[in-house]
Amino acid sequence: MRKDKGIVIKNIYYMLSYAFKILNQSVYEEVAAEEFEDMYNLFSAILSKGIGLQLKQGLYREYKNCQDELPVMRGKINMPGTIRNRLGHERVLSCEFDELSENNTLNQIIKTTVMLLLRNRDVKSNYKDDLKKKMLFFSGVDTLEPSAIQWTSIRFQRNNQTYRVLTGICRLILEGMLITTEKGKYKLASFIDEQRMCRLYEKFILAYYSQHFPSLSVNASQIAWAVDDDIRTMLPQMRSDIHLQKGNTVLIIDAKYYARTTQEQYNKHTLHSNNLYQIFTYVKNRHYAFGDEPNEVSGMLLYAKTEEEIQPNNVYRMHGNKVSVKTLDLNLPFTDLSAQLDAIVREHFGDTLVRR
Incomplete structure (x- = not known):
């Protein structure tokens, strides 16, 4: 078995299992039984299972302020925009309204992490295929600049508590394994940084x-x-x-x-x-x-x-x-x-x- 910076890869999984107790659930049994040669595939397997579990419960959504031109009123009318439409002979109302959206920080962090794993040539094809299928449900979710993520500003409450472990794993990958190349592009290191x-x-x-x-x-x-x-x-x-x-x-x-x-x-x-x-x-x-x-x-x-x-x-x-x-x-x-x-x-x- 190949070792990662002096640590048997399997032991990384056990350490994660104790640190994030949810990994002891039966849905992760296949991950626990598998032998891994490097960090990329271990994290890909864990994320794949975790995202699958979250999809069964539904992606977290939160209200976002939206503005659109509509034929009927929704929310409240934006008067300057509506007047501008009338002057332009457009029979639509400029409306401001709140809408539940999956395009929020928690889902964006997951998608950003997965996209980095998908671009890594060392991730096995079966894990990539599994992650690609799950990303179909994230089609309306944006990616983030990893270095710009404000981890300390993330707040968990009753509706998004299930994201705590997934976000923790993503943070470990993005903060602990991310390096920048000379061209300013990101790639993943084969080990988690010392800190x-x-x-x-x-x-x-x-x-x-x-x-x-x-x-x-x-x-x-x-x-x-x-x-x-x-x-x-x-x-x-x-x-x-x-x-x-x-x-x-x-x-x-x-x-x-x-x-x-x-x-x-x-x-x-x-x-x-x-x-x-x-x-x-x-x-x-x-x-x-x-x-x-x-x-x-x-x-x-x-x-x-x-x-x-x-x-x-x-x-x-x-x-x-x-x-x-x-x-x-x-x-x-x-x-x-x-x-x-x-x-x-x-x-x-x-x-x-x-x-x-």
């Missing part, structure tokens, strides 16, 4: 522990600064990637996905200093929050394993707390990857912890 992959990696670990270890409190919690006078004005937020807790035992995990897990200077490998400072700060402030209560707060930097010769695997005792640095091998079959994550939990919370 987007880091977010997926973090989401996956959080969702994995939340699903399989119900006896733990699992979240991405905010950690309060342990200040003596209760004044926290202008202090930056401390939000952990993964916060695991059972009673007064806490493990704070910072998930890191880098091309290089260590930094090198004068032929000496060391940990990324900012990462170590950050996890130590999280651990000590969380520890102080317990006050006089007995507690065990630990921290972990969990790097995605790279192909570098030197990989960190260290445990430190820092001012009474354990801080460890480990790597997670995403290049293994998922059963082995899962075993690595389970071992981390049992190491900190005991072997009796029940996995669901």
Whole structure:
């Protein structure tokens, strides 16, 4: 099986399945069972299934303001336009009205992403044929300039909630895989960029522990600064990637996905200093929050394993707390990857912890 930037392609699907729980629905069973050689075909298969599911429910439509010249009144009359028509001896009314339209941002994002996949020569013909059939239902939908999409302005509500996962997958493709050629044309890279992959990696670990270890409190919690006078004005937020807790035992995990897990200077490998400072700060402030209560707060930097010769695997005792640095091998079959994550939990919370 070909690997994508050191990661078995199949594991990308599993990571997406945890991050976007809807992918566990039966409609995606064929995708889960298939072997993929690259990212293009994996995303094409996921989008094809997701769009098909959305078409069965109906494409989301929203009201758009329209203006047209009509023989009968609709909505409200645009007087300047109507007068202009009369002066030109045209017996039509210039009308302004609202009309439900499928040509909205959510559908435009889907079509834009699919059109990029269709232009990619590495996407297999069977996926292209399937996507082309589905695009027939998007004939009235425009495409967008990918770099101009305002992702933060997108709002989901009851009528378009089913688009949340499809939009998330499209964003991962458009933001994480899109590159511009010298001629200003767009094409897709064969891998997701480091920043987007880091977010997926973090989401996956959080969702994995939340699903399989119900006896733990699992979240991405905010950690309060342990200040003596209760004044926290202008202090930056401390939000952990993964916060695991059972009673007064806490493990704070910072998930890191880098091309290089260590930094090198004068032929000496060391940990990324900012990462170590950050996890130590999280651990000590969380520890102080317990006050006089007995507690065990630990921290972990969990790097995605790279192909570098030197990989960190260290445990430190820092001012009474354990801080460890480990790597997670995403290049293994998922059963082995899962075993690595389970071992981390049992190491900190005991072997009796029940996995669901």
